[in-house]
Amino acid sequence: xTVFSPLSRSIRLHGKTPVVTHGQLSYPLLLRDVILDHxxxxxxxxxxxxxxxxxxxxxxxxxxxxxxxxxxxxVGGADAEPQTGPIGFRTTVRIGFSVIIIYSDHxxxxxxxxxxxxxxxxxxxxxxxxxxxxxxxxxxxGLSRQHVFGNTGQNNETPVAELxxxxxxxxxxxTYPPNITDDFETMHVETxxxxxxxxTPPVVVEYDLSQN
Amino acid sequence: MAxxxxxxVYNPAFSxxxxxxxxxxxxxxxxxxAYSGRGIYSTQPVDVPTENGAILSDQVTVLDxxxxxxxxxxxxxxxxxxxxxxxxxxxxxxxxIERYTNGGGETTLxxxxxxxxxx
Numbered sequence: 001x002t003v004f005s006p007l008s009r010s011i012r013l014h015g016k017t018p019v020v021t022h023g024q025l026s027y028p029l030l031l032r033d034v035i036l037d038h039x040x041x042x043x044x045x046x047x048x049x050x051x052x053x054x055x056x057x058x059x060x061x062x063x064x065x066x067x068x069x070x071x072x073x074x075v076g077g078a079d080a081e082p083q084t085g086p087i088g089f090r091t092t093v094r095i096g097f098s099v100i101i102i103y104s105d106h107x108x109x110x111x112x113x114x115x116x117x118x119x120x121x122x123x124x125x126x127x128x129x130x131x132x133x134x135x136x137x138x139x140x141x142g143l144s145r146q147h148v149f150g151n152t153g154q155n156n157e158t159p160v161a162e163l164x165x166x167x168x169x170x171x172x173x174x175t176y177p178p179n180i181t182d183d184f185e186t187m188h189v190e191t192x193x194x195x196x197x198x199x200t201p202p203v204v205v206e207y208d209l210s211q212n
Numbered sequence: 213m214a215x216x217x218x219x220x221v222y223n224p225a226f227s228x229x230x231x232x233x234x235x236x237x238x239x240x241x242x243x244x245x246a247y248s249g250r251g252i253y254s255t256q257p258v259d260v261p262t263e264n265g266a267i268l269s270d271q272v273t274v275l276d277x278x279x280x281x282x283x284x285x286x287x288x289x290x291x292x293x294x295x296x297x298x299x300x301x302x303x304x305x306x307x308x309i310e311r312y313t314n315g316g317g318e319t320t321l322x323x324x325x326x327x328x329x330x331x
Contacts (some may be wrong), residue, residue: 047331055266058259065330070264098263102330112329151260155310155322156270164263 028093033134042178044119068098088175097165109161142168218317230296239289251275
């Protein structure tokens with residue numbers, strides 16, 4: 001069974017190195033988890049919020065106030081020279097935030113959502129996020145925000161207000177290098193003189209090629 | 213000849229299923245004091261879609277009232293307090309967010325819970 005090399009953005013492992021089979025998450029999910037860790041540290045979200053990244057689990061009213069950080073989409077665009085070199089994509093990731101609060105007053109609830117949005121925008125001034133050596137965000141290229149109050153009919157029992165905040169992150173070019181197991185390490189060169197020159201000793205040279 | 217559903221159907225049903233409520237008419241009659249009434253309390257599950265398709269599990273809660281029993285029907289903005297009834301626990305205090313009539317003498321009041329803000 002062929003085991004493909006793990007995702008690597010800067011280091012190509014030597015073919016003789018034992019292949020590690022996916023010891024880490026992909027960069028988009030790593031980014032989501034790093035962002036979640038930063039959001040949990042924010043003072044606004046210190047007041048009893050329930051956090052989740054799992055949209056398959058239904059949110060219960062007992063879990064409110066709630067903050068969900070979701071991986072929405074990864075889009076890979078063409079790299080500078082797609083016809084040459086290893087396969088790579090200029091990658092952007094959409095991360096979605098869902099902040100659900102309970103309000104006692106409609107207007108005050110919307111102002112609270114506004115405070116939540118301002119708290120989340122603190123991510124942009126956090127160098128430990130955009131300088132994170134693991135996820136290496138190249139930049140933030142888009143943002144959208146919505147306030148939603150309950151279901152479509154607005155007839156649900158619990159007085160909830162939701163902030164939907166979406167962030168588009170540029171992860172730069174992620175390459176998928178080929179899995180090379182037969183590295184070119186040694187070149188053996190011999191010269192053989194034509195028939196009739198048997199006394200001429202052959203020249204034998206071996207070159208050890210540097211591996212990096 | 214049209215049937216009088218209130219007399220023939222709703223009154224007997226309400227005698228069995230209705231519970232006493234207290235209505236504070238902040239919306240229908242501002243400034244007027246709270247008064248007692250009765251209604252049939254009912255609640256059904258509803259899924260509230262949130263970001264990226266995640267679902268918040270909630271309820272749609274209604275109180276059915278007989279129109280003939282109210283000089284001024286409760287309306288949006290009124291508060292409804294539903295206490296315990298026998299072995300049934302108290303659902304609590306609600307605000308009327310919507311109402312609609314069935315044309316036969318019964319109005320359904322759609323309720324939203326009154327809760328302390330979180331956070």
